[in-house]
Amino acid sequence: MALLRVIPTITLSLPYHGIASKPKTFPFSKFSVRNSNLQMQLQPHESRKLVVEVKEKLEKEHHSLPVGKNGRDDEDMILWFLKDRKFSVQDAVSKLAKAIKWRQDFRVSELTEDMVKDVAQTGKAVVHDFLDINGRPVVLVVGSKHFPKDPKQDERLCTFLVEEALSKLPPGEEQILAIIDLRGFGTQNADIRYLTFLFDIFYYYYPKRLAQILFVDAPFVFMPFWQLVKPLLKSYTSLVRFCSADTVRKEYFTEETLPSNFRD
Incomplete structure (x- = not known):
């Protein structure tokens, strides 16, 4: 994948699980993803490009979904799901569409x-x-x-x-x-x-x-x-x-x- 650069000597990771794990959030910051036996890194402009790509696909393929916070154009949410799906655009689009539709149907934003x-x-x-x-x-x-x-x-x-x-x-x-x-x-x-x-x-x-x-x-x-x-x-x-x-x-x-x- 052209957007991913293999790092031959430096090993970084983003721990998501475990009691001692305390990952930090920095919007569009540099972070690493483990894919099979390769350690890869995304630069800020590369992650930004993927976010835009996901947003465009959601607009094209799921235009009926709502926008705004936790909607199909919420870039923070898109980035989070990209990280969850190891930066696979199609997988992120699929999971996001399901999540946003559930939030809409369940009327999550209206819960009090x-x-x-x-x-x-x-x-x-x-x-x-x-x-x-x-x-x-x-x-x-x-x-x-x-x-x-x-x-x-x-x-x-x-x-x-x-x-x-x-x-x-x-x-x-x-x-x-x-x-x-x-x-x-x-x-x-x-x-x-x-x-x-x-x-x-x-x-x-x-x-x-x-x-x-x-x-x-x-x-x-x-x-x-x-x-x-x-x-x-x-x-x-x-x-x-x-x-x-x-x-x-x-x-x-x-x-x-x-x-x-x-x-x-």
């Missing part, structure tokens, strides 16, 4: 706190008031408070919280942390549809935005459920960490920022 207040009042999921020790916004899910009842409402709450968490990203941070507290989890709380939706939106519509998923103090009854869900998670399986509440206390928060349900 008032629209999800009834299901939010259950306390089953919230965005934590503080960042974790690595500077990431935190979505906290309490499994024992989830009772499958209204899938659409649960999906709206899930999407609203993801949007809220992303809005709290500090400068230089790109990913959020998900903590699923499984203490007290029972078969009545199992919901394959909801968990599948959660992972689907991160895979298709918010790619590379999820840094890690903590399953905290998973009981024995959760494991058969996990074996059913695990094949559906695609590459996100590698982001899952089973850990204890004590690990959450010691490795992810300070005494001041620890969520209240993890305090002794």
